[in-house]
Amino acid sequence: MASSVVQTPASHARARLDVESEAGGGLALRLAGRLDAESTGEIWRQAMAAATSPVPQRLRVDAEGLRYLDGSGAALLLALRQHQERAGRVFSLEGLRPELARLLSLFEVRGTPESERPAPGFLESVGRGVLGIGREGRLLLTFVGELSAALAWALWHPRSIRWRDTLLVAQRAGSEAMGIVALVGFLFGLILSFQSATALERFGAQVFIPDGLGIGLFRELGAVITAILLTGRSGSAFAAEIGTMKVNQEIDALDTMGLDPVRFLVVPRVLAAVAVMPFLTLIFDLAALIGGVLIYDSLGYSTHIFYQRLVTSSRFEDFVGGLGKGLVFAALVAAAGCLRGIETRVGASAVGVSTTRAVVSGIVLIVVADGIMATVLYALGI
Numbered sequence: 001m002a003s004s005v006v007q008t009p010a011s012h013a014r015a016r017l018d019v020e021s022e023a024g025g026g027l028a029l030r031l032a033g034r035l036d037a038e039s040t041g042e043i044w045r046q047a048m049a050a051a052t053s054p055v056p057q058r059l060r061v062d063a064e065g066l067r068y069l070d071g072s073g074a075a076l077l078l079a080l081r082q083h084q085e086r087a088g089r090v091f092s093l094e095g096l097r098p099e100l101a102r103l104l105s106l107f108e109v110r111g112t113p114e115s116e117r118p119a120p121g122f123l124e125s126v127g128r129g130v131l132g133i134g135r136e137g138r139l140l141l142t143f144v145g146e147l148s149a150a151l152a153w154a155l156w157h158p159r160s161i162r163w164r165d166t167l168l169v170a171q172r173a174g175s176e177a178m179g180i181v182a183l184v185g186f187l188f189g190l191i192l193s194f195q196s197a198t199a200l201e202r203f204g205a206q207v208f209i210p211d212g213l214g215i216g217l218f219r220e221l222g223a224v225i226t227a228i229l230l231t232g233r234s235g236s237a238f239a240a241e242i243g244t245m246k247v248n249q250e251i252d253a254l255d256t257m258g259l260d261p262v263r264f265l266v267v268p269r270v271l272a273a274v275a276v277m278p279f280l281t282l283i284f285d286l287a288a289l290i291g292g293v294l295i296y297d298s299l300g301y302s303t304h305i306f307y308q309r310l311v312t313s314s315r316f317e318d319f320v321g322g323l324g325k326g327l328v329f330a331a332l333v334a335a336a337g338c339l340r341g342i343e344t345r346v347g348a349s350a351v352g353v354s355t356t357r358a359v360v361s362g363i364v365l366i367v368v369a370d371g372i373m374a375t376v377l378y379a380l381g382i
Contacts, residue, residue, distance in 0.1 A: 015031075015032070015033040015034055015035055015036075015039035015040075015042075015043055016030075016031070016032040016033050016065070017029065017030070017031060017032075017043050017046055017047060018030040018032075019046075019047075019050045022058070022060070024057060024058070025056055025057035025058070026056055026057060026058035026059070026060065027050065027051065027056035027058070027059050027060070028060045028061075028062060029047055029050065029051070029059070029060070029061045029062065029080075030062040030064075030065065031043070031061065031062070031063050031065060031066050032065025032066060032067075033065065033066070033067060033068075034066075034067055034068035035066055035068065035069050035070070035072075035073030035076065036068060036069075036070045036072060036073060037070060037071075037072045040072040040073050040075075040076055041072075043076065044076050044079075047076065047080060048079070048080075048083070051080060051083060051084070052083070055083075055084070055087045055089055056089065057089055057090065058089065058090040058091075058092070059080065059084050059089065059090070059091050059092070060091075060092045060094060061077065061080060061091075061092070061093045061094065062094050062095050063077075063093060063094065063095050063096040063097075063100070064094070064095030064096075065095075066095075066096065066097065066100060068100075069100045069103055069104065071107065074103060074104045074106075074107045075107065077093060077104060078104075078107060081093070139339075139343075140339070143262075143335070143339050143342075144335075146262045147262055147266060147267075147270065147335055150260065150262045150263040150266065150267050151267060151270065151271075153263065154263065154267050154271070160263075161267065161268065161271070162264070162267075162268050165268045166268040166271050166272050166275075167272075169268055169269050169272035169273075170272035170275055170276050172234070172237070173230065173233070173234040173237075173272055173273055173276050174272075174275070174276030174279060174280065175276075177229070177230070177233055177234070177276075177280060178280070178283055180229065180233065181226060181229055181280050181283050181284050181287070182283050182284070182286075182287040183287070184225065184229060184284070184287075185222075185225075185226075185283065185284035185285065185286070185287030185288040185291070186287040186288065186290060186291045187291065188221070188225065188284075188288050188291070189213065189217075189287065189288030189289060189290065189291030189292040190291035190292070190294065190295060191291075192213060192216070192221075192288070192292070193209055193213055193291060193292040193294075193295035193296065194295050196209050196212055196213065197209055197295060197299060206299055206301075207301065207305070207309065208309065209292065209295070209296055209299075209306075209309075210292065210296065210305075210306045210307075210309035210310040210313065211309055211310075211312075211313035213288070213289070213292045213310075214289075214309075214310045214313055214314040215313060215314060215318060217284075217285050217288050217289070217322075218285065218314055218318040218319045218321075218322045219318040219321060219322055220322070220325075220370070220374075221288075222281050222284050222285040222288070222322050222326075223281050223322045223323070223325040223326035223329060224325075224329070224366060224370055225284065226277070226280050226281045226284045226326060226329075227277070227326060227329035227330065227333055227362075227366050228362075228363060228366060229280075230273065230277065230280065230329075230330060230333050231333045231336075231337075231358075231359055231362035231363055231366065232359055234273060234333070234334070234337070235333045235334065235336060235337035235358050235359060235362045236337065236355045236358050236359050237337070238269050238334060238337030238338050238341060238358065239337045239338070239340040239341040239344075239351075239354045239355045239357070239358035240341070240351055240354070240355050241341065242265055242337075242338055242341025242342055242344070243340070243341040243344035243350065243351040243354040243355070244344075244351055245265075245341075246341065246342060246344040247344060247346060247350060247351060251265075251342065261342065265338065266334075266335070266338040266342075269334050269337070269338055270331055270334040270335055270338070272334075273330040273331065273333060273334035274327055274330045274331050274334070276330075277326045277327055277329065277330035278323050278326055278327065280326075281322065281323060281326040282323075285322075289310070292306070293306055321377060325369075325370065325373055328369055328373065329366050329369065329370075332362065332365040332366065332369055333362040333365070333366070336358055336361040336362045336365055337358040337362065339358075339361075340354045340355070340357045340358035340361060341354055341358070343357075
C-alpha cells in the first residue's frame with residue numbers, strides 16, 4: 001500500500017491519496033480532503049501513474065473522504081473513468097457526497113463525441129434532414145405566433161413600444177442605407193436599359209425601353225432587390241446583434257427579469273424595417289430610372305419621350321403593389337434575422353453561423369413570398 005499527502009494552505013484541509021492493491025488485479029484509490037485547483041495537480045500525476053502501469057482490471061475510487069470538489073477535481077475523476085473505459089476495464093466511484101455528485105454530473109459529456117460517431121448512412125441522413133425540416137417548421141410557426149401577438153399588443157398599446165430604439169434601428173436600416181440602395185439602383189437601371197436596348201435593336205423597338213423598365217421596377221424588381229439589400233445589410237445585423245446578446249446570456253437575463261425578448265428586441269426591429277422599406281424602394285426605383293434615362297438619351301431619344309412612355313405604360317396598381325410587396329418583404333427579412341439571432345448557440349462561430357442563416361433565410365423567404373403574391377395578384381387581375 002502506498003499513500004501520499006499534498007499540503008495545501010492553512011485555510012484548506014489536506015488533500016490525501018491512498019493507493020491499495022486488491023485481489024484479482026484490482027486497484028483502489030482513496031481520496032480525502034479538498035480536491036481543488038491547488039491540490040489536484042500532484043494528486044493527478046500520482047493517480048494516473050498508479051492507474052497506468054499496468055492498467056488494473058478494476059479501478060475503484062473511494063471518495064468518501066472528499067469534503068470539497070471543484071472543476072479540476074471533477075476533471076480528474078472523469079479522466080480516471082475515461083482511461084479505464086478506453087482500456088476496456090472496470091471503473092467504479094463510491095462514497096461521493098450527493099452535492100459533489102451533482103457537481104460532477106455537470107461536467108459529464110452526454111452522448112458519443114462527434115469524432116467517435118460512425119458516419120451516418122444515406123437513409124439516416126435523409127431522416128435527419130426531414131426531422132430538421134420539421135423542427136424548423138415548428139420553430140418558425142411558434143415564432144410567427146409570438147411575433148404576431150407581440151405586434152398586436154404593441155399596436156394596441158403604442159406607449160409600450162420602445163420608440164427610441166425603433167428610431168435608432170430605422171436610422172441604421174434606412175437613412176444609412178440610402179447610399180448603397182441608390183448606387184445599386186442606378187447601376188441596375190443602367191445595365192437593364194442597356195441590355196434591353198441591345199435586344200430591342202433587332203426589332204427596331206428601342207423606343208419601348210421605358211415601358212419594360214417601368215413595369216419591371218414598379219411591379220417586381222424594385223421591391224425584390226431592395227429587400228435583398230435589406231437582408232444583406234440589416235437582416236444580418238439583426239442576427240449578429242441578437243446572437244451576441246444570446247452568447248453573452250443577455251437574453252437569459254431578460255427572461256429572468258420577466259421581459260419578453262420578442263417584445264423587447266424583435267418588435268422594434270420589425271417596425272423599423274417595415275417603416276423604412278417603402279422609402280428605400282422609392283429611392284431604388286428613382287435611381288434606376290435615372291440610369292435608364294441616361295441610356296435612353298444616349299440612343300438619341302429625349303427625356304420627354306422617356307417620361308411619356310413611362311407614364312403611359314405604368315399603372316398606379318403596379319406602383320402600389322410593389323410598395324405593398326416591399327412591406328411584406330421587410331417584415332420577413334427582419335423577423336428572419338431576429339429569429340436566427342435568438343437561435344444562436346454557444347461557440348466561437350455561433351454568431352457567424354446565425355448571420356449566414358439569416359441572410360439565406362431572408363432571401364428564400366423573399367423569393368417564396370414574391371411567388372405567392374404574384375400568383376394571388378394575377379388571380380385577382382391586379
